[in-house]
Amino acid sequence: MAEEIPEALPEAVPAEQVELATGTYDGPSGPSGPSPTVASAKPPGGKPPLRVVQGGRNPPADLPAAGPRTAAPPARPPRAPKKAVARTPEDEYQDFLAMLREEGATGEVVAAGERLSLAPYAKAAEARAEIGAPPGTQGLHLFPDAVGKHIPGFKKDAALVLLEPRAINTEMDAGWKLAFQRMQAEGRATATAWEVHNAVSESIGAAAHLSPGVKASLQLRLQDEMFIELGLDPAQELILPYANFYKPKP
Incomplete structure (x- = not known):
């Protein structure tokens, strides 16, 4: 059986152009029988000579050595997903300062109150579980959703x-509920956004179990929610909630 190296055999090679060379062949353990026959052909056209090897187990010494075989590299195992890193209040504060600088703020930023961790109301249950909040912990709205439900764009x-615990929720709400009842007792069905803001802000300030720093932060957050996020005008009339709170005595 013949193996062609390195190109196809020409259609015809004249006998006078073929030289046969024979010799002994020593295998790994001595002479191994018939010698291999090597034919060197010089085809017309100036092409490189064609080499044909017949018989024998090993190629002649003058043949170019085959390159080393390399196995395909093993498949890289998939990378483990990066573990999410919980953001801290400091991270949020630094993002806030960066936002102020992007908007053109310069100089030192003077912060008031204490830093708070807030959560969307829809995610309050998940947040309670994550921090291990005790039973009875509630998500406390700052701007009353009983007022907000009448405002386009407000989403509870x-x-x-x-x-915070239910008791603090009760403390924070008590003041503004009383203020709205008094307005209704005067025959009013609406109040300006600024009046609503002041009633809720004063109610937060009167909560006995909140620190002064937390109160200041909540009051500023209320202002942002009403006049920046919801875009309310201070003079805008808002519908007072719980019209049945005040029942005139006969």
């Missing part, structure tokens, strides 16, 4: 809330 579930 998207509003940021503070996670």
Whole structure:
């Protein structure tokens, strides 16, 4: 059986152009029988000579050595997904400062109040579980959703809330509920956005179990929610909630 190296055999090679060379062949353990026959052909046209090897187990010494065989590299194992890193209040604060600089703020930023961790109301249950909040912890709205439900664009579930015990929720709401009842007792069905803001802000300030720093942060957050996020005008009339709170005595 013949193996062609390195190109196809020409259609015809004249006998006078073929030289046969024979010799002994020593295998790994001595002479191994018939010698291989090597034919060197010089085809017309000036092409490189064709070499044909017949018989024998090993190629002649003058043949170019075959390059080393290399196995395909093993498949790279998939990378493990990066573990999510929880953001801290400091991360959020630095993002806030960066936003102020992008908007053109210069100089030192003077912060008021304490840093808070807030969560969207729709995610309050998940946030409670994540921080291990005790039973009875609630998500406290700052701008009352009973007022916000009449305002286009207000979404209760998207509003940021503070996670605190039910008792603090009651304290924070008591003041503005009383203020709205008094307005209704005067025969009013609406109040300006600024009046609503002041009633809620004062109610937050009166909560006995909140620190002064937390109160200041919540009051500033209320202002942002009403007049920046919702875009309310301070003079805009808002519908007072719980019209049945005040029932005149006969």
